[in-house]
Amino acid sequence: MRIVIAEDLLLLRDGLVRILTDTGHTVVAAVATAPELEEAVAEHRPDLSIVDVRLPPGFRDEGLRAALAIRRRAPKTPILILSQYVERVYAAELIADGNGAVGYLLKDRVTALDEFLDAIDRVAAGGTAMDPEVVRQLFARNNRDQGVATLTAREREVLGLVAQGLSNSAICAELVLAPASVEKHIGNILAKLELPLADDTHRRVRAVLAYLNH
């Protein structure tokens, strides 16, 4: 996969480049600022951009803003936002366009290498990768929600994984469940939250995130 990285801290930029190179990807550009990111994406048309939220010159959320701008110009450009903190609001802004191919992860997740590699594959393929912490914040915000309140503990667990963007098979592996029972849980969840049944994982994630974030 051809990847562009935007990260201002040299230490972390190098770490990311090493990890991605070691795992068979090609880093076509590793830049430190938001304008450079926009240029690199326009020039290389990468399969994925990995972007730090906080970038120079302002050290606020320039990375996120640049990502949103890139996706306004070219929707469905796959972008994975990495950050040392997560904000539900930022996640909401990322998924708002409904196009998928976005991710929002804590930088710590990079160290769980297999899951991280899985997440970048998912985003590059048009899916979604939401940090468990974002999902936790979404749940915390919806703890009085009528629909969510009717879910069983197991169904909540499954909903959390769906919201992170995991496919059915990944959920099976994660919870050590049979595919049939995962499908049953998901069917129940969608029914209780009155969400449309969708075979497409991506559309299902978007619906769930939109529901949790409403």
Added chain:
Amino acid sequence: MFHRGVRALAYLLTSLVLGPATFVWAVVTTLVSGVLSFTYLAPPTFLTVTWVTRWIARLERLRAALVLGKAIEAPYPPLPAGNPWVRGRALVREPATWRDLAWLLLLFPLGLAGALSGVVVAVVDLATIVAPVWLWSVPNPYLPPIVDWLFNTTGGRFVLTALGLALAPTAWWLVTGVAGVQARVAAALLEPGPRLRLARRARELASTRRRVVDAQAAELRRIERDLHDGAQARIVAAGMTLALADRKMRLSGQPARDDVSTARRQLDEALAELRRLVRGIHPPILTDRGLAAALAALAGDAPLPVEIHAGDLGEPAPAVESAAYFVTAEALANAVKHAAATTCTITLTREADVLTVEIHDDGRGGADASGSGLDGLRRRVEALDGTITVTSPVGGPTIVHTELPCAL
């Protein structure tokens, strides 16, 4: 000492001359304003009259300041904007206006009394001292025997000089005393009243408080940035390195020693970073051992010889100790970084309820007293009602003098 006597005498003499004039001014203008007060013209007239009165009051403040040896603040709050009628009415309601007038009236009798006692005493004493020079020109044959001898013989006149000199301290004391009393009455009437003083103090407190809150917010932002870019990033990097090591081991079955030692180094750096940050927030030794020991440690770490003179400091409040510590740290850092100093002296004294810290370096001076580092510290010091003065002429030396009240 002699100067004080001369100033006191000058004050009493000018009071004698000014008293009648200010009295007439005050009476006439008050009468005119009173008469006009029923007409449309009253506010503008009052505005004009008060403008002049305030100039006279300003002069009076300067005269009294000369005797008291300290400046007397003007008590006037800003006038509201608007036409002369609005402003005139505001002046009528302003207590300072009436206190000024009271002094202008009082100056006459007080000046007269002061001159009668002080000036007469001074003149008589001076005349006695210089008796041999003039007394021969006014012979007076009708004097009682002893006085006759004193006045009409050369020897007697020199005895008079001796007497005059012996009484001079008493005369001096009397003159400065009378002038002092007069000037203190003037100051009491012409300086801000208790209400205005409190209002000013409240304004001052509100502004220092706002600056403190700003400084604190800026400080928290700085700490967040330092953590985000420093320790936190290093820990994440160490995690990445370990993840790669883990993967290599899984693929090859060989332990990845290089990666593991890299990760260890990154964690060490993260810890060092955290320690540096913690020290910048509140140095642990300050908590453990107090100010003198913390400053000694600071001096020991400095790349130039630092001499510390510390008296008995008692136990200042933690906020005071912390402010004193960081002022010293900043001054030392500046001495090294900007002034290229070769030695530095820190003097700590505690007198009653004031802790004084003075940092003196032999560098090239020319420090910008409003520089950002010192500015943050200034806010911190002002929040404790302290003061910080930086004297740094080009060519040096630089002296940072801080006074911190310990009783709050």
